[in-house]
Amino acid sequence: MPDSLEIDRISKRYGRLAALDAVSFEVRPGELFGFVGSNGAGKTTTMRIALGVLAADSGEVRFGGAPVTHETRTRIGYMPEERGLYPKMKVLDQLVYLAELHGLTNTQAHQAAESWIGRLGLSARRKDEVQKLSLGNQQRVQLAAALVHDPAVLVLDEPFSGLDPIAVDVMSEVLREKAAAGVPVIFSSHQLDLVERLCDRVGIIRSGRMVANGTVGELTTSAGAQLVVTAPGAATDWTPAVAGTRVAERRGGTLVLDLEPGADDQAVLAAALATGPVTEFSRRRRRLTELFRDAVSEKGERK
Numbered sequence: 001m002p003d004s005l006e007i008d009r010i011s012k013r014y015g016r017l018a019a020l021d022a023v024s025f026e027v028r029p030g031e032l033f034g035f036v037g038s039n040g041a042g043k044t045t046t047m048r049i050a051l052g053v054l055a056a057d058s059g060e061v062r063f064g065g066a067p068v069t070h071e072t073r074t075r076i077g078y079m080p081e082e083r084g085l086y087p088k089m090k091v092l093d094q095l096v097y098l099a100e101l102h103g104l105t106n107t108q109a110h111q112a113a114e115s116w117i118g119r120l121g122l123s124a125r126r127k128d129e130v131q132k133l134s135l136g137n138q139q140r141v142q143l144a145a146a147l148v149h150d151p152a153v154l155v156l157d158e159p160f161s162g163l164d165p166i167a168v169d170v171m172s173e174v175l176r177e178k179a180a181a182g183v184p185v186i187f188s189s190h191q192l193d194l195v196e197r198l199c200d201r202v203g204i205i206r207s208g209r210m211v212a213n214g215t216v217g218e219l220t221t222s223a224g225a226q227l228v229v230t231a232p233g234a235a236t237d238w239t240p241a242v243a244g245t246r247v248a249e250r251r252g253g254t255l256v257l258d259l260e261p262g263a264d265d266q267a268v269l270a271a272a273l274a275t276g277p278v279t280e281f282s283r284r285r286r287r288l289t290e291l292f293r294d295a296v297s298e299k300g301e302r303k
Contacts, residue, residue, distance in 0.1 A: 233276030
């Protein structure tokens with residue numbers, strides 16, 4: 001049975017700086033978990049502790065209910081933000097070498113390397129040195145390096161950074177396939193539309209603390225609804241004087257209003273009609289991008 005990756009109240013300090021403060025979340029089998037936060041919020045530190053690259057001051061990382069050990073780490077596929085490839089090594093040789101480090105025989109390593117080279121569209125570059133590849137193709141090789149040993153869990157730090165749309169689609173498809181096979185997948189990204197589209201659950205970290213954790217639907221629903229109101233004849237500074245509403249965005253004759261629970265949307269409509277014709281009046285769920293902006297609005301993020 002597939003296992004979960006559990007981050008249980010991990011903390012890390014550098015002198016007076018609390019890089020992580022009791023961070024907890026779980027990545028379940030077959031789940032795509034998006035880990036988001038501003039630069040310096042603690043995402044990379046958390047991932048490095050999960051991999052054993054850094055030691056936590058307190059707390060525990062578990063996989064399958066047991067503390068992560070050296071043997072466990074050989075079953076993790078890791079894609080670091082700072083790419084870790086050997087620039088003068090050829091693509092095929094590099095992937096074979098890395099697969100053997102994870103315990104595959106030479107034959108198994110060659111088979112796995114060739115499989116991922118073909119799957120990620122690198123066949124024509126298999127004999128090229130990594131340093132001679134485009135940045136997008138280097139990214140594909142780095143993903144292959146994380147996958148070549150058939151990992152039981154994937155931890156990916158900014159895997160979509162610098163990719164063109166076609167490469168984004170290829171990587172997205174691969175991550176969905178691994179999740180469908182029961183692998184827990186966690187990745188960080190600043191591309192929130194992509195996170196919203198791909199992920200089963202999302203965790204938001206700010207200044208070393210988790211400030212939100214749940215499905216996109218749960219997080220955006222709890223953040224409240226919005227109203228989009230277009231009244232072309234209204235004055236540019238028009239705002240409906242209705243309790244429980246706040247202007248979130250103004251675009252010409254269109255207002256986007258945050259609604260508190262219990263706010264009277266019909267009162268908003270009546271106020272809009274009083275200005276003249278209303279060409280749009282609709283509710284919408286808040287987007288992850290908007291929720292993220294609110295969650296990380298506090299200044300002074302840390303790495």
